[in-house]
Amino acid sequence: MSTAQTKAMSFSNQVACTHCGQPVPGHLVRKEYDEQFCCHGCETAYRIVQEDQDLFDSIQQRRSENDASLFSGHDYGFLDHESFQEANCQPIGDGLVRTKFLLGGVVCASCVFAIEKLPRFLPGVVSARMNLTSSTATIDWQPDAIALSEVARTLDRLGYPPHPVVEDELEALQRQESRRQLIRLAVAGACAGNTMLIAVALYFGLFTGMDSEFFHLFRWTSAGLAMVCLVWPGRVFFHGAWQAVRAGVPHMDLPVALGLAAGATMGFVNTILQRGEIYFDSLTVLVFLLLVGRYLQYVQQRRAIQQISLLRSMLPRSVTRLLETNVNAATECVPLEAIRVSDWIHVRAGDVIPVDGIVMHGSSLIDQAILTGESNGIPTTTGDRVLSGATNLAGPIIVQAQSIGAQTRLGQIAELVEEGVRGKAPIVQFANRIGGYFVAIVLTLAAITIVCWAPFGIEAAINHAMALLIVACPCALGLATPLTVAIAQGRAGAKGILVKSGDVFEYLARPGVIWLDKTGTLTEGRMHLIEFFGDTTVAPAIEALERQIVHPIAEALVRDLAVPADERISATRVTDVETLPGIGVQGWIDGERISVGSSQMIAEANLFIGESLEHRLAVLIEAGDTAVVIARQSEVAAVCSLGDRVRIDAKQTIASLEEQGWTVGILSGDHQQAALRIGQAIGIAPQRILGGLSPEDKLRQIQKSNPSQTVVMVGDGVNDSAALAAASVGIAVKGGAEVSLKAASVYLNRPGTLPILEIITGSRKTVRAIRRSFAVSLGYNGIAVLLSMCGLINPIVAAILMPISSLSVLAISASSGAFRQRLTKEQPVNLQVQKVVS
Known part of the structure; x- marks a missing residue:
């Protein structure tokens, strides 16, 4: 840390913000001024409160003159272009136009206060509204009075660099649908909670006594809440049932809708006739639980095509x-x-x-x-x-x-x-595979129950059939997958494994083919010094020269040469640095020319190279790494190679995957020789190593795989995104391109390859838990159906027994061992040895 920074920090510890009293960060301390501020918002707010236009204007001038590092200084001229404004600005009448900016540097309420006072100091801006949560400002302005670029520059100079808010249409539609589902869930929850409270009062009234007028008032209030719940949030089940009837395809919404309709009908009849039981508490809770499961499933699957934006x-x-x-x-x-x-x-x-x-x-x-x-x-x-x-x-x-x-x-x-994404057939969950048969069987049994009990009275027949529909309601069957998947996703997320869709677990539970990208997946994704051959005394000169430029090779040399501090050459001794595009860099250090570049530099600069160095250079080039030549004056003093290092857990991961029955291969855009060297070092068969592939080639290789097999693609770049989307499961690794993260079904937020093993192991355990839930739910429902048909269960008992199936599913899901343990790395395998030879 520099002396100036130390003094600034020391000074800031003794100074509080003039406006809010909070400590002033060191980089904002201005010792030459009496007033100190912890952020731009506090400074601007203070000036506004002081009603001093001149002082407010001086903020921009002072920041422009002295604090250039605090704002971006971008040219916002493109904001005035017709094509931009057509796409991002909306006329709102009276000659006004509205646009939105995502603002940087907004940290507190003072920032909001300052931004929303923008119209006071910038003629032409009519209003400015700031959302602190999303850091989004909505600006209404007059195009005839001020240019949008000037508004942006003013915000920038105030310390809040603006960025256009570009909203994808699909994202807007998905957000609206998510909002609708949450509203339905909230209404259903409110109805269920209040109906349950009324039910408690009614049950206590049976034992302690309750006046008739209050008894019927509570029953009618419960009926009203149930009506709201069924007509508003519960209508989705009736709509789904009606669509199933129209299409002639059994659907799990059908028995749910019939059970809800039957329970509601009996409840309303008994309320009107002032007799019997009402089932409104069970009905509203059922609607709420089913909507919870439906929302979880929606959240898991709603991201289909967002990667395009x-x-x-x-x-x-x-x-x-x-x-x-x-x-x-x-x-x-x-x-x-x-x-x-x-x-x-x-x-x-x-x-x-x-x-x-x-x-x-x-x-x-x-x-x-x-x-x-x-x-x-x-x-x-x-x-x-x-x-x-x-x-x-x-x-x-x-x-x-x-x-x-x-x-x-x-x-x-x-x-x-x-x-x-569009062409990949969605996974058919086990529940959906048996759901149609289950619905048909339940409806048939309900009809048989009515026929069998009709001779004993139509009301008894309807009661027994309704009990069957309620107790056999496939809510547990429908909730088994989303509940288990939600728990597994939460546990995986806590371990840095983000799973977007429940389909992933079923796919990964079956061994198949797994293709791995090389760069950034099996390797660390950045250059390292692999071998240095020649005169090591030139290392300080190399380090001093490479510090003057920004380049991946320069970064690797500076980092891995690790020249001791007492041997480093001062930057002031490096002069006349010249970058030779495609060749290298050269400069003068104490009157001596130092050149660092590719082998092409030997011919370009007519350099002399000794026989041993020339032989070593040929070996490095043949190995497939990046060969670098270092010359002092007109003679090559050393050669070195740079390349990507294999991740230390890659060999362990490959061996474990193959033990579990997976066939492992490499799909790489890098040349074949480099891919072979990496693949063979970690134990992948040469015939499964494919290099020099374009994105289309990777996609074709995925599509060529056996469609009955699980095909997994693991990658990190845009070139992998099409293959990630087309594979049964796409896994994006940490540090990858954002588009690859969206195209993939799984994102590994931890470095290394061991998380691949964790998601596969966790998937097997998750699917086992889902199947156990199905078995328990179907067994429970089968027994309950038989009891209902025999007349041993009435609707109220059925309504009490029905949630037990869901609770059993929840217990099984919570007890699953998926993602409870994190795998550990073995000792690093020395796959590439860095050598420094004199």
């Missing part, structure tokens, strides 16, 4: 476009939607390439790992083709757009993902 979100929102097809032309900032084929785009180092196109000017290294899985940067120069979604690593380039939107490489992958 995430693919789009990987691209930049704004692009720098050249006004003319000339490298020296002026530029403008426009939204991505405004780019057309043949436009020239300026892509800075570190930016994501927004289109597929041809490099018209400049040279750089392009990182396409997110698209192809290739872990090394690809040298690119004028005339080469680049793809959307790739990252420009080294220098600025100008790209002519050839494909945009859905026609780009990224767009094509998005289409493959959508087709994979």
Whole structure:
């Protein structure tokens, strides 16, 4: 920590915020001012309260002059573009337009207060409403009076950098459906709770006595609550039953609806005739429990195609476009939607390439790992083709757009993902497989009960049939899967394994084929120094030179060379650093030229290399790792190799999977030699190792697998997303691209491969618990049905016995051993040995 930071922290410990009294963070302390503030919101709120326009205006000026690091300084000109405003701004009448921004830096109520006072200091802004929970600001403004970019810049200067809120239509529809289900659940819960309270009063009244008027008042109140519960939240079951009748297909909603209708009818008849039992408490509780199970299932399965919008979100929102097809032309900032084929785009180092196109000017290294899985940067120069979604690593380039939107490489992958999700047949749960037969049998038995008991009186016949429908209600059968799955998902989540769908457990309980991506899945996903051969005294010079640039190879060399502090060379001694795109970097240290780059540098710079170093360089290149040459002046002093390290638990995981009956293979976008080296090191058969695959190749390999087998794909990149979506189960590993996380059914939030074993082991235990629940539920219901048909159970007893089946399912689910233990890693297997040879 620097001396200045230490002093700032020390000073902040003695200073409280002028506005709220909270401690002031060290980086916000301004010793030259009398007033100190813990956040931008408190400072702005204080100025507003002080009614000092000049001081408020000085906030922006002071931050612009002295605190540039506190705001982004982005150019928000693209917000004024017609294409952006058509998609993101809504006219609300009277010449006003509404837009939403996601604001950074909003931390407290003072921030909200400051933002909502924006119209007071920015003419043209009519209102600003801030949601602290979602950090979203809703701005109403007059386009004729102020530009949206100016509103954004003002928010940025105040310390709240704005970002456009882009909401996918599907997400909005899903949120609305989720809200409707939660409202139904809340209403059902309120009705059930109040009806149960009334039932308790009525039951106590049977023993202690109750006046007639109160007795009937409670019964009618219970009837009213039951009517609300059945007509509002419970109508989904009647709707499902009606659809089943129209379609002629037995559905589990049918006996539920019949039982609810029969119970409600008898309850209302007995309430009107002031006789017998009412069943409103059992009916409302039943509706509530069934809606709980239905909502859990909805939450598990509602994310089907969201990954498409995430693919789009990987691209930049704004692009720098050249006004003319000339490298020296002026530029403008426009939204991505405004780019057309043949436009020239300026892509800075570190930016994501927004289109597929041809490099018209400049040279750089392009990182396409997110698209192809290739872990090394690809040298690119004028005339080469680049793809959307790739990252420009080294220098600025100008790209002519050839494909945009859905026609780009990224767009094509998005289409493959959508087709994979849409084309994958959903798992048919055991409950659904037997549900149709169960419904048909229950209805048949109810009809038989009525016929058999009709000679003894129609009321008795209806009572016994209704008892059968209530006690045989398949709520336990319907809840067995979602309850067990919900418990398993909760336990898995606590261990860093996020499971999105209950289908996963049934698939993974059956051994099949599991395909693993290499980079980032079996390996750590970043470069490491594997071998250094030559003069080790050049290491401090390498470290000093590589510290001057930002590049994965530079990062690996600086980290793994680990030059002691007392041997490090000061950055001031490094001069004239020059990046050679696609080749390497060179600079001068104390009058001596140091060069670090690829083997191509030997010919480009006419370097001399000794026989031993030349032989070693050839060996490194043949091994498939990234070979690096280090030269001092005009002579090669050392060579080294960099590559991705195998995860220490990979070999243990592969062995365990094969012991359990899984066939394991590798699908990699990296070249075949690199994939073979990694696969053989961890024990995968060579014929199951496939390298140099495109996303389409991976998808085809998944589709070629036996459809009767469980096919699992494990990966982390966009290039894996289509295969993840098409597989029976897609597993995305920690650190992967966001789109791969959405395309997958499982996300492993812990590094390593052992969580793969945990999800498979937990799935087997979860499915066993589900099957035990089915057996108990069916056995219980079978006995209860026989007792009902024999007239040994009346509706009220049936209503009491019915929840026992659900409680037994809950007990079995809670006692499942799934995801109770975490696997531990074995001792690291030395798969790759780092050597430093003089």
